[in-house]
Amino acid sequence: MTDTALTPPTVATATALIEATGLYKSFGPTEALRGIDLAVNRGEVLAVMGPSGSGKSTLLHCIAGVLPPDSGRVVIDGTDVTGLSADARARFRLSKVGFVFQFGQLLPDLSALDNVALPLLMGGMNRRTAAKQAQEWLERLDLADQASKVPGNMSGGQAQRVAIARALVTHPSVVFADEPTGSLDSVAGEKVLRAMLDAVRAAGTTVVLITHDPRTAAYADREVIVRDGRLSGASRGGAA
Amino acid sequence: MDKAPALLGLIADGASHGYDLKHRYDAYFGAERPIAFGQIYSTIARMIRDGYIEPLGEEPGAGPDRKRYGVTATGREHLRQWLSTPDEPSPTLQSNLFAKTVLALLLDDDADGLLDVQRHAHLARMRDLTTAKHNAPMLERLAIDHALFQIEADLRWIDLASARLADMRQEILRND
Numbered sequence: 001m002t003d004t005a006l007t008p009p010t011v012a013t014a015t016a017l018i019e020a021t022g023l024y025k026s027f028g029p030t031e032a033l034r035g036i037d038l039a040v041n042r043g044e045v046l047a048v049m050g051p052s053g054s055g056k057s058t059l060l061h062c063i064a065g066v067l068p069p070d071s072g073r074v075v076i077d078g079t080d081v082t083g084l085s086a087d088a089r090a091r092f093r094l095s096k097v098g099f100v101f102q103f104g105q106l107l108p109d110l111s112a113l114d115n116v117a118l119p120l121l122m123g124g125m126n127r128r129t130a131a132k133q134a135q136e137w138l139e140r141l142d143l144a145d146q147a148s149k150v151p152g153n154m155s156g157g158q159a160q161r162v163a164i165a166r167a168l169v170t171h172p173s174v175v176f177a178d179e180p181t182g183s184l185d186s187v188a189g190e191k192v193l194r195a196m197l198d199a200v201r202a203a204g205t206t207v208v209l210i211t212h213d214p215r216t217a218a219y220a221d222r223e224v225i226v227r228d229g230r231l232s233g234a235s236r237g238g239a240a
Numbered sequence: 241m242d243k244a245p246a247l248l249g250l251i252a253d254g255a256s257h258g259y260d261l262k263h264r265y266d267a268y269f270g271a272e273r274p275i276a277f278g279q280i281y282s283t284i285a286r287m288i289r290d291g292y293i294e295p296l297g298e299e300p301g302a303g304p305d306r307k308r309y310g311v312t313a314t315g316r317e318h319l320r321q322w323l324s325t326p327d328e329p330s331p332t333l334q335s336n337l338f339a340k341t342v343l344a345l346l347l348d349d350d351a352d353g354l355l356d357v358q359r360h361a362h363l364a365r366m367r368d369l370t371t372a373k374h375n376a377p378m379l380e381r382l383a384i385d386h387a388l389f390q391i392e393a394d395l396r397w398i399d400l401a402s403a404r405l406a407d408m409r410q411e412i413l414r415n416d
Contacts, residue, residue, distance in 0.1 A: 051403060214395045215388060218366035225356060227402075232356055 017042040017173060017206045020063050023072035025055075032058040033069065034229035040174075045197065045207040047217035050226035057178060059226060060210050064097055064176045065089045077173045094123055098167030098205075100177040100196070104159045106151040106166070112138060113147040116165045123170060137165035141195050157188035164196045174206040181216055193219050241335040243275065244283050245322040248292055248311065249343035252319055257299065257306040258284065267415075268342050269335075284309060292318055319347075323354055326361035329391050341401055345409050355402045362395050 018040040025033040032055045040046050050056040061067035063074050065081040074081045077096060084092060106115045116134035121127065138147050141161045151159045160180060167175050180196065181189030197219055200207050209220055217223045225232045246269060247261055255261045258280050266274045287293045292315030296308040311319070323344055327336050337358055344351035366388055373384045401408075 051399065214363060214366055214392050215370075217363055218370040218388070220367070223360070223363055225359065227352075232352065 015041045017044075017077055018063060018208070019073075019075045021073050023059070023062055023069045023074070025058055025062055025067065025069045031229055033062065033072075036072070036226075036229070036231055038063070038224065038231065040206055040208060043201075043204045043206055044222075045200065045209060045220045047209045047211055047220035047223040048226060049211060049214075049217055049223050050232075051212065054226045055229040056210050056226045060176050060178055060208060063208065064099070065093055094119065095170065096173045098170065098172040098175040100160075100163050100167045100175060100180045102179040102182040104151065104163040106159060106163055108151055111148050111150055112143060112154070112162045112165075115151070115162055116169050119166060119170050134165070134169055137169050138162070140199060141165050155188070156184050157192050160184065160188075160192045161195050164192070164199065168199055168203065168205065171203065172205065174208065175200060176208050176210075178210045179212070180209070181213070182211075186215070189216070241269065241339055242322070243279065244287065245319060246339045246343065247280065247283050248287060248315055248319050249323075249339075249347065251293055251309055252311045252316065253343070253346045256296065256308040256310065259306065269339055287315065290318075291315070319343075320349075323349055324357060326358045329362055329365050329394060337398070337401075341405075341408070342412065345405070345412050351405050351409075352402065355398050355405075359395060359398050359402075362391050362398070366391050 016039040018038070020036060020038045023033045023036040023038075024031070034055075036059060038059075048056050048059060058067065062069045062072075063076075065074065065076075065084070069082060072082070076092075079092060079096075081089060081092060106112075107118070110118070113131060113134050116137055117127075117130040120130035120133060125133075135144075135147060138144055141164060143158060143161055143165065146154055146158055146162070151162070154162070160183075164180070167177075175196075177196070181192050184192060193216060197207075199205075207220075209216065211217050243265075247265060250261055250264050250268075253264075255264050258277065261280050261284075262275060262277060265280070269275075284293065288295070288309075291312055293309045294312050296310045299306045299308050323340055337355075340354055341351050343349070344354055369384050369388050369391075373381050373388075376384060
């Protein structure tokens with residue numbers, strides 16, 4: 001059947017913050033990505049869905065500049081990320097990109113405040129200013145009273161909101177979130193998602209949200225589905 | 241479930257007369273409620289009137305001669321539209337989508353694609369409900385959550401069907 005409704009979304013637009021074209025990535029004989037074109041608009045929240053092993057996490061790592069693709073190109077905010085050296089990619093990630101992972105991946109010995117301040121300190125900010133900005137983000141995410149606690153003494157939902165504060169504190173152009181509520185029950189997960197999306201929408205931050213959960217994807221502006229290393233299906237609802 | 245397009249799909253797959261249609265309809269979709277001959281013949285009459293099928297002559301059989309039917313170009317276009325148009329999320333969805341998936345496999349059409357289109361339609365509805373939930377009072381939020389969970393159940397079925405398409409295709413070809 002040939003039907004335009006079934007054509008995957010591939011067209012980059014003038015307002016695209018992220019433009020990925022022709023991405024291929026293999027691990028030995030396994031082809032994880034088999035020719036992906038994807039554009040994400042500035043300020044857009046995009047859900048990337050797909051079954052386990054479909055290649056969605058590899059796609060996130062390639063777009064975010066964590067993993068170089070075998071071929072293809074990723075441009076974020078005008079910078080060709082695939083053309084950068086490993087060091088330059090790391091610097092780019094520190095200044096332009098925020099990450100939220102399924103299990104937070106906070107440093108267990110640091111307080112919430114120090115975890116959030118860390119990316120600012122790594123970027124060269126002085127300790128006093130970094131602590132002040134980190135405290136502001138904790139307050140914004142309703143965590144003012146958790147600042148001195150270490151992650152082990154917080155609930156899963158609180159720790160995940162700290163991880164969100166840490167991702168947003170540097171005012172990144174884009175946040176990549178990989179199953180950010182995957183370890184939480186539905187009530188805590190909803191609170192974390194709301195907190196994250198209120199914060200990113202207020203800041204105009206672009207978000208690429210990896211999830212297999214439709215209730216999480218329903219918070220995004222649109223979704224794309226990855227299957228067998230390719231984008232599949234029509235993209236609808238809210239994309240410019 | 242929409243019986244008429246399902247019967248049209250079976251004619252497109254080669255079921256050419258009433259008895260054959262009933263046999264194949266019941267095998268795929270009539271496990272709980274077989275279709276009546278009366279409904280098959282009234283649907284055939286309607287499909288001829290609408291130009292979706294045409295008589296191809298009579299075939300001699302053990303009993304009375306059997307009238308044979310074939311799908312017209314208009315009928316094929318109607319079928320294609322039905323297969324590629326997502327259904328509104330509703331309690332009757334699953335049986336309709338099941339019929340579409342089986343027929344897409346029988347006709348070697350894009351079963352993956354139709355499941356994807358339906359998945360996007362479901363997610364679009366979930367997105368609307370999630371937005372509506374944002375500032376709703378607690379009781380309304382609870383009602384919306386109920387609707388969200390029902391749509392999510394459909395989506396889980398779509399994911400499962402999608403993952404099993406290759407196996408289903410093989411089984412259908414074996415039984416065909």
